[in-house]
Amino acid sequence: MKFSTYLREKANTSWQASFEHPFVTGIADGSLPLESFKYYVLNDSYYLSVFAKVQALGAAKASDLHTTSRMAAHAQGTYEAELDLHRNFTKRLGITEETIATFEPAPTAYAYSTHLLAVAHTGTLGEIIAAILPCYWLYQEIGERLQGSTPAEPIYQDWINAYGGDWFATLVQEQIDRLDALAELATPEERKRMERHFLISSQYELSFWAMGYSLEKWPVEEPETV
Numbered sequence: 503m504k505f506s507t508y509l510r511e512k513a514n515t516s517w518q519a520s521f522e523h524p525f526v527t528g529i530a531d532g533s534l535p536l537e538s539f540k541y542y543v544l545n546d547s548y549y550l551s552v553f554a555k556v557q558a559l560g561a562a563k564a565s566d567l568h569t570t571s572r573m574a575a576h577a578q579g580t581y582e583a584e585l586d587l588h589r590n591f592t593k594r595l596g597i598t599e600e601t602i603a604t605f606e607p608a609p610t611a612y613a614y615s616t617h618l619l620a621v622a623h624t625g626t627l628g629e630i631i632a633a634i635l636p637c638y639w640l641y642q643e644i645g646e647r648l649q650g651s652t653p654a655e656p657i658y659q660d661w662i663n664a665y666g667g668d669w670f671a672t673l674v675q676e677q678i679d680r681l682d683a684l685a686e687l688a689t690p691e692e693r694k695r696m697e698r699h700f701l702i703s704s705q706y707e708l709s710f711w712a713m714g715y716s717l718e719k720w721p722v723e724e725p726e727t728v
C-alpha cells in the first residue's frame with residue numbers, strides 16, 4: 503500500500519468530521535454566517551502567510567534543484583493564487599485595512615501555524631510534506647464533494663470553485679507523489695514522524711473549521727497597546 507493511502511485511511515475519522523462540519527456544509531448550502539467566514543478569512547490569511555514560509559523552508563531542504571524549484575513555485579502559488587483569493591474576499595466582505603493591520607490570529611490558527619513552522623525547522627523534507635499535505639489534500643476532497651452545490655452567496659461559490667478546480671488538483675497530486683517517493687527513502691523512525699505530523703495537521707484542519715464557526719477567541723482579552 504502506498505504511504506499516502508495508509509495515511510489517508512488513518513486520518514479518515516477526522517477527515518469525515520471535517521466533511522460534516524457545519525462550517526463546510528454551511529458553505530455548500532449557503533447557511534454559514536458571513537461573520538464566521540470573515541473570521542476564517544482573516545485567520546486563514548495569517549495561516550497562509552506562514553504556510554508559504556514552510557513551503558520555502560521545504561525548498562531549502564530539498565536534496566535536488568528540481569524539487570527546490572517546485573517547492574518554491576508552490577510558495578509563490580500560495581502568495582499569488584490562494585492569498586489573492588483571500589485579498590479578493592477581504593475586499594468583498596468589507597474588511598477594513600485597520601482590521602487587517604491589527605488582527606491577531608486565534609489560538610487554533612496560531613497553534614496550527616506554529617506546528618508547521620516547528621516541523622519545517624526541525625524536520626526533513628519528507629516530514630514537511632507530511633505536515634502540509636492535509637492542507638492540500640483535504641481541501642481538494644472538500645472542493646470535489648462541494649462541486650455541484652449552488653450556495654446563494656457568490657463568495658462561497660468562488661471558494662468551492664477554487665478548491666474543486668483542476669489547478670488545485672494538479673498541485674495536490676504532485677505533493678502526494680512527492681510524499682510517496684520520500685517515504686520510500688525514509689527510515690521507519692522518519693516514517694513514524696511523518697505519520698504523526700500528518701495526523702496532527704488533520705486534527706488541526708478540523709479545529710480550524712470550529713475556530714471559524716465559533717469565532718474562537720483567546721481566554722482573556724488583552725489590553726489595547728498604546
Ligand SMILES: Cc1ncc(CN)c(N)n1
Binds near residue numbers: 546549584641707
Ligand atoms: C487552514 C487551511 N488549510 C488548508 C488550506 C488550503 N490550502 C487553507 N487555505 N487553510
